[in-house]
Amino acid sequence: MIIRPARNILGSVRLPGDKSISHRYAMLAAIAQGTTRLANFSTGADCASTLGCVQQLGGGVRKNNDGVVEIDGRERLQAPRESLDCGNSGSTMRMLAGILAGQDFACDLHGDESLTRRPMKRIIEPLRLMGAEVTAAAGDRPPLHIHGGKLRAIEYKMPVASAQVKSAVLFAGLFAEGETTVEEPHRTRDHTEQALRAFGVELSRSRNRVTLRGGQKLSAIEAAVPGDISSAAFFLCAAALFPGSNLVIDNLLLNPTRASLLDVLKILGARLSVINLEEHHGELVGTVKIEHGPLKGITIEGAQSVALIDELPVLAAIAPYTRDGIEIRDAKELRVKESDRIALVARNLRAMGAECEEHEDGLRVPGNQKLHGAEIDSGGDHRIAMAFAVAALRAEGESVIHGAESAKISFPEFFTMLESVAER
Numbered sequence: 001m002i003i004r005p006a007r008n009i010l011g012s013v014r015l016p017g018d019k020s021i022s023h024r025y026a027m028l029a030a031i032a033q034g035t036t037r038l039a040n041f042s043t044g045a046d047c048a049s050t051l052g053c054v055q056q057l058g059g060g061v062r063k064n065n066d067g068v069v070e071i072d073g074r075e076r077l078q079a080p081r082e083s084l085d086c087g088n089s090g091s092t093m094r095m096l097a098g099i100l101a102g103q104d105f106a107c108d109l110h111g112d113e114s115l116t117r118r119p120m121k122r123i124i125e126p127l128r129l130m131g132a133e134v135t136a137a138a139g140d141r142p143p144l145h146i147h148g149g150k151l152r153a154i155e156y157k158m159p160v161a162s163a164q165v166k167s168a169v170l171f172a173g174l175f176a177e178g179e180t181t182v183e184e185p186h187r188t189r190d191h192t193e194q195a196l197r198a199f200g201v202e203l204s205r206s207r208n209r210v211t212l213r214g215g216q217k218l219s220a221i222e223a224a225v226p227g228d229i230s231s232a233a234f235f236l237c238a239a240a241l242f243p244g245s246n247l248v249i250d251n252l253l254l255n256p257t258r259a260s261l262l263d264v265l266k267i268l269g270a271r272l273s274v275i276n277l278e279e280h281h282g283e284l285v286g287t288v289k290i291e292h293g294p295l296k297g298i299t300i301e302g303a304q305s306v307a308l309i310d311e312l313p314v315l316a317a318i319a320p321y322t323r324d325g326i327e328i329r330d331a332k333e334l335r336v337k338e339s340d341r342i343a344l345v346a347r348n349l350r351a352m353g354a355e356c357e358e359h360e361d362g363l364r365v366p367g368n369q370k371l372h373g374a375e376i377d378s379g380g381d382h383r384i385a386m387a388f389a390v391a392a393l394r395a396e397g398e399s400v401i402h403g404a405e406s407a408k409i410s411f412p413e414f415f416t417m418l419e420s421v422a423e424r
């Protein structure tokens, strides 16, 4: 994909449904009583992987004429005939493992080359403590073999702040006898808690601890999935780069555990406003308007790095265009995402002529730098491809994004939508 420099970003966009919420609604729909109807379901390949697995497990999955995804739930899932294909999706494998731990059958889960490199010990440990038999090739990596069954409730202190791990344990907790509690070192996205409540499950939260009682029944829901804020991040950051930009995004997910990017852009100097706030199934949704303001700099660390984990690549990619630069710390998890995102961001910034410092847990990107167009290596990682398409908009000369098709993992419409708002 060739990206030419732009003059500014103008217009309005509406985004396909949030990936995190789509995964959770689809998985819970599979074990709920009745038929769940989901409008604006994520169009990404990751959520299609989840739907494929749900289907293999006996959940009826259809798309009706209005594009609404319908899922028939069942009280007990059915043993799949073949290994479950999770594609590129860590969320599918890790969260589904929690549900499978509570089923009365054995099954296997596998993924593509990138997923096969990702750590699974983080879910294997708690699920084993709950009584499931879970094994992985080479101890920690997919494919996974899960033999589910009767589970016992646990109180689990997570060593890494991961919403996927929290979700796996809570999902398994639905099938356990007694009260399961998960404690997180930093607050992670709370879509699982909101989704469980929407499907009729009672749970309680106090500080960083969530508790639910096993054996509760779920009931189907009708919902429209709010626009994906991690996809919106590319447009918001692109708009922030150009004086004269003016972009409106409506129907956008604004859950406070996901919307830290808006705070960061404000601190950097962009002008942002939020209107039409509503709440749907516990999720905040609204319209965001962004205009340029001179961008200063920021250090992102601690809990903020956890909250912004998927948006860090694009923030790092626009950092050279700020006045004081951006420093990212406490983000070691970036190294075990779909790619080593710290290494790839550093390599591609350097390819564009930028200076940057790479750390084990982050990056420091000085501000006030001029970038030139370059050959970008996305490493087959959707967020790297999209982050550097944004950086390329303000570079001198054209850039070529290699592996641009990886955008389809979360956001197949990305390049067409970017063209529709980029003025040249």
Ligand code: S3P
Pocket: 019, 020, 021, 091, 161, 162, 163, 164, 165, 167, 189, 309, 310, 333
């Ligand atoms: C996600 C949680 C995060 C995030 C991923 C989606 C989720 O991963 O990076 O893209 O939907 O729960 P971790 O749980 O590994 O932090």
